[in-house]
Amino acid sequence: MKKELSKLYEPSQVEDRIYDFWQKGGYFHAKIDKNKTPYTIVIPPPNITGQLHMGHALDETLQDILIRWKRMSGYCTLWLPGTDHAAIATESKIVEAMRKEGLTKEEIGRDAFMNRAWEWKAQYGGRIVEQLKKLGSSCDWERERFTMDEGCSDAVNEVFVKYYEKGLIYRGERMINWCPHCVTSLSDAEVTFEEQAGHFWHLRYPFSDGSGYVELATTRPETLLGDTAVAVNPNDPRYKDIIGKTLTLPLVGREIPVIADDYVETDFGTGVVKITPAHDPNDFEVGRRHGLEVINVMTDDAKITDDYPAYAGMDRYEARKKIVEDLEKGGFLVRTEDHVHNVGTCYRCGTTVEPRVSTQWFVKMQPLVQPAVDAVKEGKTRFVPERFDKIYFHWLENIRDWCISRQIWWGHQIPAFYCDDCGEMTVTKEKSAVCPKCGKPMRRDPDTLDTWFSSALWPFSTLGWPEKTEDLEYFYPTNTLVTGYDIIFFWVIRMMFSGLENMGEVPFDTVLIHGLVRDSQGRKMSKSLGNGIDPLEIIDKYGADALRFMLVTGNAPGNDMRFIEEKVRASRNFANKLWNAARFIMMNLPDGFTADELPEVLSAEDKWIVSGLNRLAGEVNQNLEAFELGVAVSKLYDFIWDVYCDWYIELAKPRINAGGDTALNAQKVLVWVMKGILRLLHPFMPYITEEIWQALVDDGSAIIVSSFPVYDEKLDFAADEERFGKIIAAIKAVRAVRSGMNVPPSVKAKLYIETSEPQAFEAGKMFFMRLASASDVEISEKWDIPDSVTAVTDSARIFIPLADIVDVEKELARLDKEKKAVQKDLDFLGGKLNNPGFLAKAPEKLVAAEREKLAKAQEKMDRINESIAALKK
RNA sequence: GGGAGCAUAGCUCAGCUGGGAGAGCGUCUGCCCUACAAGCAGAGGGUCAUAGGUUCGAGCCCUAUUGUUCCCACCA
DSSP: OOOOOOSSOOHHHHHHHHHHHHHHHTTTSOOOOTTTOOEEEEEOOSOTTSOOOHHHHHHHHHHHHHHHHHHHTTOEEEEOOOOOOOHHHHHHHHHHHHHHTTOOHHHHHHHHHHHHHHHHHHHHHHHHHHHHHHTTOOOOHHHHHHHHTHHHHHHHHHHHHHHHHTTSEEEEEEEEEEETTTTEEEOGGGEEEEEEEEEEEEEEEEBTTSSOEEEEEESOGGGGGGOOEEEEOTTOGGGGGGTTOEEEOTTTOOEEEEEEOTTSOTTSTTSEEEEOTTTOHHHHHHHHHHTOOOOOOBOTTSBBOTTSTTTTTOBHHHHHHHHHHHHHHTTOEEEEEEEEEEEEEETTTOOBOEEEEEEEEEEOOHHHHHHHHHHHHTTSSEEESTTHHHHHHHHHHTOOOEEOEESOSSSOBOOEEEOTTTOOEEEOSSSSOBOTTTOOBOEEOOOEEOHHHHHTTHHHHTTTTTSOOHHHHHHOSEEEEEEEGGGIIIIIHHHHHHHHHHHSSOSEEEEEEEOOEEOTTSOBOOTTTTOOOOHHHHHHHHOHHHHHHHHHTTOOTTOOEEOOHHHHHHHHHHHHHHHHHHHHHHHTSOTTOOOOSOOSSOOHHHHHHHHHHHHHHHHHHHHHHTTOHHHHHHHHHHIIIIIIIIIIIHHHHHHHHHOHHHHHHHHHHHHHHHHHHHHHHTTTSHHHHHHHHHHHHOSSOOGGGSOOOOOOGGGOOHHHHHHHHHHHHHHHHHHHHHHHTTOOTTSOEEEEEEESOHHHHHTTHHHHHHHSOEEEEEEESOOOOSSEEEEEOSSEEEEEEOTTTOOHHHHHHHHHHHHHHHHHHHHHHHHHHHOHHHHHHSOHHHHHHHHHHHHHHHHHHHHHHHHHHHHHO
16 A cells, blocks of 8 residues: 655655654664675765854765765765864863853863863764754764774874884974964964955164164064064175174163074065064074074963063053054154055964964974875875865975974873973873883873874774774775865875875775855855854755755856755755655555556657666766766756656656556556656655655665666667657647747647658657647648648648637748748758868768758758748748 | 966856757746646747967867956065
């Protein structure tokens, strides 16, 4: 007994029910029999436990489409769960929450803090995971936590110690990026440069001997407090004589030298630069070359230190203002000009980064980079689309050592230990250490690792490495990584070199890159603009299927897309169309209908639709193979709506009304094609296809584990397809003529079809009745019907006698217009076929096709001429 | 300063290795024909940014130009 579909398609109800069904049936996770099936792993993107945003919905959708397709194609898919990459953001959220309770992390201590963090993550992360499942994702909070916590910490320690022993990790004092808001160091990748309007303050520094001033310009006057020199270019004739002289630093009174360094450009500004080694990366290098003192003038949160009582405790911008005032008062300010410059900001919080000298841990990149470059050059891993390998190469070729230590608590603590007594340091996998020199207990480095350090190990750490597990053996290297282009630097590159270094093989063979989802005006969605759109609101309104469908429609890999609600509505309408088509089929099925196969005898229109579906299946597979998801989706859309619904179902109606075997055959084909459509569409619209499938098939099977259709040579009826296309063309021509004369469908007219292939049209008689408002149809090789309009195709002339409304003048004008259009074709094709170059060089197949087109156009022209002649008479 | 993307119908975008320009939305006309008005049938609408070049043939390949977006880069 077949089930019923509700009259109204209500996405949320369907999706809730199906979600529940999959959940209970354990369908969210593929069951893998390693001995039998090929496999694939699709790696999901990071930030699972961050806010669920549209970009994330896109990640999930693309992965899930690939997974469902692979699974239905006989592959099993292992989808590695997500992990947390928002350590800094997470920490600040927890700190903030604690502050409201009047607590600080220092007060409650590290262990309690971590517990708090885990509680918070479990709640927040768990909720996000539930939300992702609404999109069809198979992520899982327990596994999630595993990848972050106990599961991967062994791997992290293992790699850290190994790198350290190989000299790939070192600790040292360097200029690093510091975020005063997050109070931690950042890697180069975590700094975003932003153009900001600022000022250029021209200052003068007096010579200590009272012999005048040098003039220089700065964008950051507050760093003056830390100046330890002023530099000029050694070849600058203007300043030759002052090199080696001494200046008195305004407001501070410190004596600083004038030094010569190539770094200074003679044609920029005044050609004089103040040198602040502690607060500028270039100045740091200059200072190093000249043995200058490094004077740090700021605290961790970018306030002036107590060494400068006049400014102590002021934040850097406050101090800037005050210092400019004081400079002006002292006569040191020459002038101020507007200036736009690039300022580094923290990619998490947007705070301006303070370059700062401090002691941090670094990964030495040079030795790790080459294999990662080679792997892509040799095609072991490829980017889709390919152009992203340029970004990849460029980054790797210009990479600098990676600062991996962070001054936060939420993260993996660095496995290094210090002896406070004798200053000894050890790096070890153990949880505690005793000083090898003096035997005293050692203190663990309070810093944690950059969250991307552990993420980089993910393709193997989640499979059990460093243990030699069966999973690791079987699943590494994995297949496809799906991620946005903004994640290439953070994650893709680091997984590449980490995989190659630790496993000796690339972590995945393909990286599918997608673009960003922007708002309807093309702006990046952001919290500050408030233009972000919550995927869940959209899902509530239109359904997860509609959102998924919209996210892949009309989008090419790597390109950004705009989020336009009308597009989601269009997708929902498409789902509704499918729903209603299914409803129509089911309401016309006889009780106890179980047929699963095509009828033995296929009619012309049956072959037409079956052949079309078969070709579609082949193309969709090809497109998915090439990651052309958008192309696949639009082909499905066109076939389902335009071919199946608008034509085949309409063609089937008169057959169903006819009853008997005619009806039964039509029903069999309707169901058979619908089942093919549902399976092809399932990866893109999982919920609705599952719902319809279960209502239609009703044998306890689930579409999620059904098989994906493939091209079948036996079902290719190209010739029949073409033949039936003539009937469709004729019906369209009749409709166009009638519509042009504003004849409503309720006004029926007899049709006289003139054609050289009467038997082909004989089969379509009832379709003309139904779809071309014909009261009757007569077919012959020759007709001459006066007082009628004619619809002309390349294979037929159809007379529509509408004596009352035929306007000879209008009809002539219409035919003339059509004649001109066909003449254009004839000219074009004729010109082409008379071109010796074309005949000589174009492929034979093409020439033949063009000849055929020409013949058809000529035939059509003859028919038009005949009609015109008759009308004139 | 270096690199990349984009520029196609009123709007948002497809267009796979070069073989007579497509979709959705919007517009206009006519239809509630018992699956669907979240629909059906028609129609209109494009010198594929500009200028050259390669080719029998260019939206697609090459060169230059313009506009636009993004990434990278330590110019005070």
